Ligand SMILES: *[C@@H]1O[C@H](CO)[C@@H](O)[C@H](O)[C@H]1NC(C)=O
């Protein structure tokens with residue numbers, strides 16, 4: 001019954017007894033949080049069946065006995081908290097083989113041996129060929145991103161898969177980069193959605209010279225970011241086919257779904273604050289994931305003081321062209337701010353026009369430009385590549401026009417000047433799915 005359960009959060013519930021064997025059937029479980037209860041007995045070895053587990057917190061219970069060897073089979077495990085139990089014995093050696101494990105807490109038990117010095121840095125260095133320039137796939141103000149291949153070396157891993165990853169290394173010389181690392185780590189650690197970049201590891205350790213080293217490890221996205229597809233460099237013009245109408249629609253739906261989730265289904269809510277094409281990553285099948293949470297803000301602010309930032313220390317949150325007007329005037333960060341950036345992004349995706357283009361000056365914005373043509377001349381302002389391509393996809397011109405009018409209307413409403421006039425991302429997601437069902441019922445997205 002619980003076979004599809006992905007997360008089990010039962011912390012602080014006064015639950016007691018031994019862990020039921022049925023738990024071993026939750027094959028797709030990624031998060032197991034049973035801390036601060038009164039569970040007792042041994043930590044069951046059947047947990048090793050749940051080989052997708054990434055996070056385990058069994059702290060503050062009455063678990064006794066030894067840490068089972070079998071935990072060493074949990075190749076995806078990133079965080080393991082066993083503090084404040086009455087465990088004894090040694091730390092099993094196999095724990096050292098968990099390449100993704102970066103947090104391991106066994107304090108307040110009666111366990112001998114020290115927490116293994118994880119070779120996280122050396123794993124990442126090996127994966128990226130010592131952070132070779134040839135593996136550099138992106139660079140920002142605070143970080144460099146490298147492509148790498150991680151080798152899982154956990155004993156008995158039947159799926160001896162090698163994993164393509166993107167390793168984002170923070171440049172700790174840059175003021176604010178350390179904070180960016182923490183924010184991104186905190187924002188992404190426990191959230192899961194198919195349209196959000198999946199963080200595998202937040203890694204805070206030391207390099208070979210003993211210097212601080214902070215990096216985030218993500219799944220590698222083979223098609224790179226959306227910016228390069230919308231505005232290809234001259235040398236990539238040939239290799240990057242313009243995105244089709246259906247691809248563009250499914251990309252905006254993916255982004256809207258991700259934001260709806262962040263705004264309305266997470267607690268605390270996550271405000272992304274930096275939506276733009278270069279932060280949208282595309283998978284093999286062009287499904288889109290929202291990435292780069294370095295400017296994200298959690299609302300209400302969590303207790304952890306380190307994340308509470310004064311706005312002045314960071315300047316305006318966002319990127320020119322996408323940042324909502326009220327942030328420039330010192331207005332508060334809000335979900336409506338993300339909706340604005342989303343609106344601009346949507347207009348960019350369907351017009352092919354970058355909001356920072358030179359033509360947008362002296363009060364002319366992408367929003368105004370589109371609004372002036374809307375709805376009669378909408379076909380004059382959409383990306384010409386789109387029309388050329390999709391007439392071939394046998395969508396009639398009239399139907400395509402209707403479709404584009406309804407889509408662009410969503411973009412215009414989201415990018416309105418006043419926050420109160422914009423749509424919520426929940427309504428946006430619903431509306432876009434509806435448009436898809438009407439005009440392109442046969443595609444899956
Ligand atoms: C916790 O459970 C025990 C019995 O299992 C009960 O006596 C106690 O009142 C419970 N505590 C709370 C706070 O519910």
Ligand SMILES: *[C@@H]1O[C@H](CO)[C@@H](O)[C@H](O)[C@H]1NC(C)=O
Pocket residue numbers: 011035036057058059060081
């Ligand atoms: C694990 O559980 C303990 C006890 O409830 C809690 O204090 C701690 O914050 C939890 N750790 C994480 C990372 O959630």
Ligand SMILES: *[C@@H]1O[C@H](CO)[C@@H](O)[C@H](O)[C@H]1NC(C)=O
Pocket residue numbers: 037038039061062
């Ligand atoms: C743990 O077990 C001890 C005795 O073995 C008992 O005194 C204590 O109350 C238990 N703690 C919890 C949190 O159940």
Ligand SMILES: *[C@@H]1O[C@H](CO)[C@@H](O)[C@H](O)[C@H]1NC(C)=O
Pocket residue numbers: 093094097153154155
């Ligand atoms: C850890 O991995 C190495 C390399 O795959 C293997 O030789 C070794 O036996 C493993 N150690 C344990 C304790 O499983």
Ligand SMILES: *[C@@H]1O[C@H](CO)[C@@H](O)[C@H](O)[C@H]1NC(C)=O
Pocket residue numbers: 392393394
């Ligand atoms: C489009 O129309 C042409 C000619 O009518 C037909 O051969 C082709 O299979 C159609 N393509 C699609 C994707 O429906």
